[in-house]
Amino acid sequence: RQLPRFAPWFPNYLHRLPLKPKKQAPVISYEEVEELKQFSAPSEYVTGSPDYDCTKDLLEFHSSMKSWSVSLPSAKLKEKIHPLPQELQNNLERLKLHVFCRAKWIIEQSVCKNQNLEDIWIKLNRLIKQNELPSCNVTIQRSMGQIWIFCDILYCEYVRNILRENLSLTDKINLLVHKYGIIFSL
Secondary structure: OOOOOOOOOOOHHHHHOOOOOOOOOOOOOHHHHHHHHHHOOHHHOOOOOOOOOOOOOOHHHOOOOOOEEEOOOOHHHHHHOOOOOHHHHHHHHHHOOOOOOEEEEEEEHHHEOOOOHHHHHHHHHHHHHOOOOOOOEEEEEOOOOEEEEEEEHHHHHHHHHHHHHHHOEOOOOEEEEOOOEEEEEO
């Protein structure tokens, strides 16, 4: 098919603009430069090549301090998934939720046996890299003192068992669905 001719939305006379500015650039004499140097502190001058990495000093961008991790489902996972507990199935039917709806487990400091959240976060990142947590997103909420593990409801019990096994959690953790709140605790 023949494409229509391109019609620019901007004015067509831009190719006729002058290349020289109307005014000359200001001229600063050597004496004026020397005079200005006396008033400025030496730390203001940039020495060496400038560093354009704006994330350099931000803790969130250090590999040990990043706030998100994502995992993909593995092919071997299907044989490991068990049917959902009856209580959870009843809640899904009552709330009309699909098994592929996203939910989140919340780990708080109170369920971490002799560990802090940063230790748990490091272990979780290792689990994600090893692809142990199927289709999960994990985020640490340092300001709230929580770690959120997002997963499909279909995998929630499996994910919970992996968390309990590998992170040595001591108490129940809650499964939340946005707009519905806690739908299950294990």
